[in-house]
Amino acid sequence: MPEKRDIEINSRADTIGLMDMDVRPYPVTPPPSYDQVKPVYERRKALEFCDWAEDNLRFEKRYPKDEALSGLRVLDIGLWRLGHKFCASLFGESGAEVVSIEPPSGDPLRKLTPFGREEYLLTNKLTGEKCGMEFVNETVNKHCITLDVEKEDGREIFKKLANNVDILIDGMPPGYMDNLGIGYRQLKEINPRMIYVWIGMLGQWGPWKDKQSKFGQWELEPFASCANAWVHNTGLAQDLLPRGKGGDPTRSGIWLADYVAGGQGYVNALAALYWREELGGTGQMIEVTGAEALMDILDFDITWYGFNASIKARSGGWDPNLNQYAWNPCKDGYMMIGGQTDKLWYNIGFCLERDFTQFGRLIHEDPFLKEMGARNALHALIKTYTLTTRWLRDTNRVEAETKLLEYQLAAGPILYIDEVCEFPHFKYRPWVYVHETDYGPLLIASSPSSYQVRAPFRCKWMGRDLGYDNYEIYLKWTGMGQNKVNEMKQKGVI
Amino acid sequence: MCDIIWCKKEVGGKPCDTINYLDPYCFWNWEGKINCAECGTVYYIHMIQGFMYIGPEERPGEEPDIMPLYADKPFDGYSNYRPGVEGRTRPYECKPRAQLKGVADMVKFSIRGRPVRGWRPQPPSAGLAGSFAFNWDIQKLSPEVWEEYQKKLAAGEVKDW
């Protein structure tokens, strides 16, 4: 425990050091122990299998295990967006050697920080260089080098780098690389086995291809999710909350389409690699866009339009396909409750009427709510969720979860990030953990692909100073010695 | 009472006995006047975090600020007012089509006029153990739909998009 000390807080800036991990240790309460979890396994008579699973899958055993893609070389060039970064992170997590190219001025994402507050930039403990948290989180196991491909020397060096990579990820605007003479059609001449993955918002070609403003500003998320109806379909109805006060189409809190495109970029590239290695194929060009990759997983929405000209409307925390399957406000936040089949649906009623007898009466008596399909009608949702919330307003999330789980229902609170980080199951796995980085210990989310018998994904390092790996990578990938690198630095190329 | 207003107003010698549902997202924090969907009695309510902090208080002669979305009558076999009954419940506009059915829509043609198997019942056509081939012989299985399709083709109602 740190010592007690007197402090004076006059502004937000005074609080910064007081919250760091060495002062305010994580977790606040210790994770559950195996002895606490064992009875859970035993109750379902699955102890032997669960022990086997823990022995073979545990997160803590990831480092000694093999890496799936070791030996694979991946080159990543791009700015601003998370699509190409997440894709390259996946390659890094699965063991490939990933090199990310930034211009000598650095990726502008390094400078982004919530509400522009510079005190929330991370500081490299050794060098003092600052970097934004978003950039650090999506720079997993990547070697960071700098190169100005707009200069002739830079292009020559880029060609050397690209000469012996397996996969090149291009996160630049449409045709940018091609104009410079270092795009797919030029590079495939020198490296015909290269898999070239372009990742963007809407496309490198086509009537709605990615645009830039006349001042050169890029399109970033949520432009992609606005273009595929995702935003239109998300949010609360104007009939429930006034427009401009929550009853509007709503974007995701994250740059969602970027993550989806990054994931599919990885999937497609690995499939292309399999074709190249196993089936005698060659290199090829792949193009993944956020708008389309997110449209790929937009449930049935566009198909629905083709069926009977329905245009999906937003439905807030309620799902129009299932009743109950929603979250609603409760005493201390929001509570998600799910149970659609008769058995589960009535179980919700049995649970709620213990505290709120009217619920059972008004819901179970109503002849219009007896049939499962009919319960999905709009007015049935309104009635059901009004009465459910009447119970929830007197119940906090923990009470609600405890009571509903007694009835074998799927129920879970909306957790805020502090609660996510302290959730016992998440700590046990762990899904968030403290990772030592150049910026000191950071609380990060682990990779969901880390739980494997043989070659789990893993984070080894996160973030890097701008150009940290210049000497090493230029030496190994192009044979350029340090004097040459320094010379290029002076010329502003590196 | 909160989150619902169970109107007990005497109307024509009988209590109104209508439940007006105050849908949670709209009324979670709300102050103003709302009418009963059945008898039109206006109530003032002030809700904070789902609690009826003040009300429901009758405000005779005043105009409501809002109407309920849904109301029903438990003593009348749960007869109800669904959203959008003029003067009683407020309209619900955020819908995928102007009119929802709430039951399976029997669709024989897609929006560009080509047959799609969206109606029931379908004549049996499976082979061994429920096996199906890789074609739908609509001409043989549903000749009336095939006919209709031919007419659509002739009338130029079948489009590429």
Place this chain on the structure above:
Amino acid sequence: MAKDPRVTNIEDLPGPKSKGEMEEWKMPYEEYCKKIFDVGNEHAKPRPLKGIKWLSCTMYIFTPHSVANLAELGAECIKIEMPRMGDAMRHTSPFNECYLYPLHDTRPMTGTGLGFTNANPNKYFITMDYHIPEMVEIFYGLVKKFDGLTELYRPGTLDKWKMSYRYLSEINPRFIYVWGGGFGYGPKIFGGSYDILGQAHAGLASISGMHEFMGGHCTKQTNWVIDWQSSNLITASILAAIHHRRKTNLGTMIEFSQVQVPTRMLGHTTTMYGKFGIVRQRWGNWDTQLAVHGIILCGKSDFPDAENPQDKFDARYAMVSAFQDADFKELCAITGMKELYEKYKAHKDRVEGEAQVEIYSALERWAADKSRSEVCKILNNAGLLAEPVRNDREVYESPHYRERGTVRWLDDPLFGDMLLHAGYSSGLMEKSPRRINWHWRPVGADNKKVYNEMLGIPLSKIQEWYDKAYI
């Protein structure tokens, strides 16, 4: 090289090697891209995962779609469902309205709901009751021939039936076994999981929706996004495992918990809490790290007379982005907010919370007498980035997706004319593209094909099993 140094061969020179290639080099880049992706001719090109065979013991969206990705990439995939019932997802449809018939022949009045769409294309559908020991033996026969499987049962369930990785890896050491579910080993191992639970539990809901001071609430992401994105990441893990197997000849087991996926995608949220103790909140349609970069409400609808309420009332939103200094200056100039430019010249000033409230309020006042398309037109003409928030109809009618083949009609072999927005949209591939052959098939539609043609079971036996409801 030509032997005679005076002879120049075109092959020896740098640059294009033939007239065709010369033309390709001179082609505008866009045209070149269009040419190489050659939309519509996917089936003439090789399948990247040819020869891979996968079993899908799955339900709902999350686990089925992890196999659907493989099926689109050309793997041969068999989905195993419970006899007569099928996947529970077949019984979901928006507002109970849209079904395609039949579910299978003995239930002509029951259909498969649109909720089932896009999670199972190209799969073969068989039925099997694992509770019958005789069928487990048949299942082993499939395992010997297949590369892997994806399943979603409560942990330990398939172990009881001797169908878990522990048993199957002895039959086929190259077998790749995926369990997909909510939580995995640990105190909540037996907790059921839904997409919405993942959104709620893992932090995504807490940062999506309008802020409390705007009067808003947490909102669900419209699609079952955690089911879908988790399935994509399962496919990513499977492909990595297949590559690992190429080197080692060993299969593996992957335990994948979908509730973890949203947390992984929260960007700086977790780190900011850890280091600075700050609990990130919702910030509506704006961006916490960029300004101006948000969605604004315009005064008028683009289609005030349309019949569909989504066109009529909701074609009113525009995404406006001008966060770089020059863009912001121009935005202020064109919208008459010059004093705001003077006040918030520096990005770090205008991205502050209070500044964002002031700027977006001013923008919405400016847009109050304009339609969505007017707003976009004015800003686009000034060289700025602004796009309408589009709805499903506009996506369908978009020339962009049509030209790229990412929205197209599919003549489904059994269900007829169905619009398709998946598969082709998950990425264009020049030489070994994805493809969709069918949306889905009825329950047990491929019983004969698989049991007889693949496993050699006599037809009479198949009929017997079917009569006993084993399949």
